[in-house]
Amino acid sequence: MHIDCERIMLTEEQIKERVVEVAKQVDKDFHGKEPLVVGILKGSIIFYGDFIRCLHIPITLDFMVVSSYGAGTVSSGNLKIKKDVESDVKGKDVIIIEDIIDSGFTLANLKQLFVERGAKTVTIITLLDKYERRTADVKPDYNCFKIEDEFVIGYGLDYNERYRMLPYIGILKRSVYE
Ligand code: IMP
Ligand code: MG
Numbered sequence: 001m002h003i004d005c006e007r008i009m010l011t012e013e014q015i016k017e018r019v020v021e022v023a024k025q026v027d028k029d030f031h032g033k034e035p036l037v038v039g040i041l042k043g044s045i046i047f048y049g050d051f052i053r054c055l056h057i058p059i060t061l062d063f064m065v066v067s068s069y070g071a072g073t074v075s076s077g078n079l080k081i082k083k084d085v086e087s088d089v090k091g092k093d094v095i096i097i098e099d100i101i102d103s104g105f106t107l108a109n110l111k112q113l114f115v116e117r118g119a120k121t122v123t124i125i126t127l128l129d130k131y132e133r134r135t136a137d138v139k140p141d142y143n144c145f146k147i148e149d150e151f152v153i154g155y156g157l158d159y160n161e162r163y164r165m166l167p168y169i170g171i172l173k174r175s176v177y178e
Contacts, residue, residue, distance in 0.1 A: 027055055035057070036092045046164070098140075099155075159172050
């Protein structure tokens with residue numbers, strides 16, 4: 001385990017098993033469709049790669065870079081689009097892939113954006129749901145794990161751009177950011 005980790009919350013094996021399960025469900029639910037799968041960078045990168053490799057339905061890929069956090073551990077409540085999708089989403093079934101829902105601010109705004117752009121449907125898939133902290137009116141359609149209110153790192157998630165490459169989800173030691 002990394003020295004800055006308090007403990008491992010989800011192991012590589014637990015994540016893998018659950019990702020396969022959720023992908024199976026999505027395969028079923030999107031049978032006959034060809035959704036545009038939008039990854040929210042950078043946090044979703046590992047989850048995105050693992051998840052789409054478990055799908056059998058045809059998909060197209062696109063990505064967005066947004067930020068609401070800056071360098072801290074609390075959402076600043078100010079969403080910036082740093083890189084937009086390249087696809088025209090009009091009439092498409094859009095699936096948004098996110099690493100974690102915290103306040104829900106990011107996904108509430110993104111969902112609204114795709115609806116305004118004329119997407120036929122907008123579906124939210126998240127790896128982690130920090131449900132206790134939700135303030136925005138948004139719910140993931142698919143969620144791999146509900147987690148308690150801890151700042152987590154690994155499997156794509158960062159603190160100050162570090163720790164994304166850890167293969168598990170770990171709780172960051174408070175001494176690192178306090
Ligand atoms: P929200 O807008 O408050 O829902 O924030 C969502 C974004 O905050 C996620 O996409 C992450 O980038 C970031 N975030 C929230 N909680 C954590 C965490 O525990 N570890 C790392 N990033 C987090
Ligand atoms: Mg993120």
